[in-house]
Amino acid sequence: MDLGIQGKTALVMASSEGLGYAVARQLVAEGARVVMTSRSSEKIESAAANIRNEFSGAEILTFACDVSRAESLQQLFAFVEEKTGGADILVQNAGGPPAGDFQSMTEDSLWEKAFELTLMSFVRSVRLALPHMKRKQWGRIVAITSSSVKQPISNLVLSNVFRTGVVSLCKTLAADLAPEHILINAVGPGRIHTARIDYLDQIAAQRLGQSMETYQKEAQAKIPFGRYGTPEELAAVVAFLVSNANGYTTGQSLLIDGGLVTSL
Ligand SMILES: NC(=O)c1ccc[n+]([C@@H]2O[C@H](COP(=O)([O-])OP(=O)(O)OC[C@H]3O[C@@H](n4cnc5c(N)ncnc54)[C@H](OP(=O)(O)O)[C@@H]3O)[C@@H](O)[C@H]2O)c1
Known part of the structure; x- marks a missing residue:
């Protein structure tokens, strides 16, 4: 399938490693110009260098x-505007909040x-994007959330609470943005x-007094596929959602979890 994103500009946040990196790499492979960001200029430049080595002619810009x-987001969007004219595709991602249960999150600052x-x-990234x-009358936005938006995860209260807000905002905006050909979705990795x-x-292994190896073996056995997913498996789904091939899917919260969550 031709995704039709050659020459489009994609801004992929938090992409020095993990899921963001895999998405940036996939979008480069599809011919998009990609702006990669993370907090560390060294890490993001090194991540971009890896992708450039793999795909000759890759168009990648980086920004810490x-x-x-x-303020940092405003600077990023000003950079993207100046260097590319603006992002046609936004993949919004960030590091996860610290683990902990409700009892342990006693400080308001957390x-x-x-x-x-x-x-x-x-909220701010969408506002800036x-x-x-709207000027182009074309846009694609995907937020990377978590399977916890369907089934809260033990000991991850901060993630559980705020990610549902992200999904709710996607759904709220989907109808408003559809007439302008801007599609907005969320993907929930599990x-x-x-x-x-x-x-x-x-x-988790420390809390249970288990070795990491035992804990991960048991955790993977609970997934119908019997293994953790790969970042590339998530990136393939995101690439479709942000593409021109996706013309009608918006406001969705799609889990990429190997069947782990059993709710409808
Ligand atoms: N992997 C999963 O199965 C899974 C499941 C549920 C939810 N999630 C969520 O999905 C997101 C990505 O997960 P991941 O597994 O790829 O995480 P990861 O391996 O920890 O990677 C996090 C990325 O975010 C960047 N980052 C962290 N804080 C940032 C900030 N404040 N501003 C800009 N960049 C920042 C890091 O780069 P720098 O250090 O260079 O800033 C890094 O590139 C996280 O929010 C995670 O909680 C993942």
Whole structure:
């Protein structure tokens, strides 16, 4: 299938590793010009260099941005506008908030930080992305959330609470933006093997007094596929959703979880 995104500009946030990196790589492979961002200029430049090595002629720009900070996002969008004219495609992503249950999240500041990182980063990014997409009368937005939007995950209260807000905003905006040919969706990963999963599994294994190896073996056995997913498997779905081949799917929250969540 021709995704029809050659020459389009895609802004992929939090893409120095993990899911964001895999999405950036996939969109480069499809011929898009990709702007990659993360907090560390060294990490993001090295990630971009890896992709450039793999795909000759790849058009990749990098910019260091902390998506939890309004000012940093404004600088990022000004950079994208100046260098490319604006992002046709926005893949909004960020690091996950810290693990913990309700009892452990006693400080308001922990909630406020997670609100800025997980929900406000999406609100602000969409706000900054829309003027260009409206001018072009074409746009695609995908937010990377979590399977927790359908089934809250134990010991991840901050993620559980704020990610549902992201999905709700996607659904709310989908109808408003459809007449302008701007499609907005969310994808919810469930156990896609990245550094974040290793971090969470380490915490869970310690709580249960298990080795990491035993914990991960048991965790994978609970997934119908019997294994964690790969970042490339998520990236393939995102690439379709942000493409021209997707002309009618909007306002959806799609889990990429190997069948882990059993709710409808
Ligand atoms: N993997 C899964 O199965 C899964 C499941 C549920 C939810 N999620 C969520 O999906 C998102 C991506 O997951 P992942 O597994 O790819 O995580 P990851 O391996 O921890 O990668 C996180 C990426 O985010 C960047 N980042 C972190 N904080 C940032 C910030 N404030 N501003 C800009 N960039 C930032 C990091 O780069 P720098 O360090 O260079 O900034 C890195 O590139 C996370 O929110 C995670 O919680 C993942």
